[in-house]
Amino acid sequence: MIGDELVQLLSPEGERVEHPDYDSSLTHDEILSFYRDMVIVRRLCNESTSLQRQGQLALWAPLQGQEAAQIGAGRALAPSDFTFPSYREHGIAWTRGVPPKDMLRIFRATTTGGWDPQRYRHSLPTVVLGDQTLHAVGYAMGIQRDGAEEAVMTFFGDGASSQGDVLESFVWAASFSAPVVFVLQNNQWAISEPASLQTKIPLYHRAHGFGFPGVRVDGNDVLAMYEVARRALDRARTGGGPTLIEAYTYRMGAHTTSDDPTRYRVDAEVEVWRHRDPIERVKALLVREHGVPRATFDEIGAQAEALALQLREDVLAMDGPDPQSMFDHVYAEPHPLVDAGRRELVELGIGGRA
């Protein structure tokens, strides 16, 4: 169950790599569409960073560097599966169909949510580290009771791997053989703390101690991420129980726009990872193996550009919320203290929809 090697099917140079347990099943069109997804989410992420720098967002948590980990895992999901993200899973949200502008609502501080989680089968960002892993296991226990062939995937990072809730979720998932896939994106840094502070062993080894398989994947290899995630999801859906996938990757940008990584990490390290870029290697493969012409890449770039412009327009048009909306949906049934608060704002003339 424990091997030290990384599952990799595509080298940083864009050459295919043989692996004893995994083969890439992806067609040319699928690889191209994964490439497209990665280019788009990176472009949207960069646009979001700009929007924050221009004062249009309260905060942004960039995903740059983690596009393959997220697109690979996200594209392995079936529409009926359910996902429980942390707060950097913009790529997963994209694969679930969440409109980009809805992903940004929470960062523009117009809401504490952003989308209908049941509609997209993608729960809301979770900022308290690791809490969502327990929700994922509970949801998976519900799937078992419904007798459904569905799986849950939940996402967290190397920092959150130290949280008690994450370790409790491992116990629960193992004991109840819950249909859940844990995707640990080890991006090497929890704000300023290196992963070596969170663990003295490779993180995927932890799964073994809890009694289920753990796999370390090159998180910058979208082909490998997809295959490993697909197999883990199949296993979960067919009663095999949980899997831990450690996507070994790198946070190329800051933790958030409030962070300054130059204070704690050296440029040389970032440079090493720049050569392992998740997008460039797929482009190299597409050119070499499939002869994809430049015009196709230009078209994808133009599509990403158009989406980024649209996102900017949508964000700038995003107003509100009405102050009185703070009282909505706190409870399912009326609560006198909420009602009293609402009355006071009405009397003060603050907010109020036309």
Added chain:
Amino acid sequence: MTTQTMTMARALNEGLRRAMEKDKKVLLMGEDIGKLGGVFRITDGLQKDFGEDRVIDAPLAESAIVGTAVGLAIRGYRTVVEIQFDGFVYPAFDQIVSQVAKLRKRSDGVYTMGLVIRLPFQGGIGAIEHHSESPEAYFVHTAGLRVVACSTPNDAYWMIQQAVEHDDPIIFCEPKSRYWEKGEVDLDRPPNGLFDAVVRREGTDVTVVAYGAMVKTCLRAAEVAAGEGRSLEVIDARGLSPLDIDTMAQSLDKTGRLVVVQEAPPSASVGSEIAATLAERCFYALRAPATRVSAYHVPYPPSRIEDAYRPSVDRVLDAVDRVMEFDQ
């Protein structure tokens, strides 16, 4: 009317059974609640009758008990969670205040947090530490949660069913020192709404508000006071969030004197909230300062001296004396 005499523990058991029969989505989860029936036997026999899929023996991790119940709620289940003792709820505090309380709001009403967190609370059973606490104020303070406390078998039977049916998450406080006391249960009809305060004894001189185990203490005090020619009106608050302030204010309009009795320490407590709210609302009715009788601001003491810590009949009567001295 079909009535049956039973203990509060049995009434909770019967109430849970009825809730599970009514709705197949109702699950129970907690430590030792299966074969053992829980350390207080509240779930006795339920796993045998409803199966291990619906009555779930949980690994020993309170945050996970609540956190997985959140996931089950998102999937459409209603889980009644048993926290074995009040003092063990704190590992789950984050899940309760950060997730259970907020997810309906954050999802614009899409997520229904259908869960009941049963909390055997308060002391008086001679237990060792962490087994006798009154943590209700932490939850009353948190928007998104509702908190109730039962004090009789009839209330226990009905309130647990009402809590399960309610679409908001509910912290359900059970006074463990009253688990084995018997009372009549009306099996046909709930006596009140889940959050309604109830006048347990009518009186004219002083309004005494209590909840959980303190209701009985106050009823005893009222007996003694009656012998001294003083008439206490005893109100069982039942709903702690929301509070049924109307019922209390109505009583205060009549008596003009308020004593709130709680087993929790006084600072930022439910008793403080009741006293402050009534002082604001009924200022002209008050003939004496709104007065609290609480436990002391110390950790729950060794249980050999818990009787000196928990409000007693004498301490309630002392407070009654104090408010009666203001004779205007």
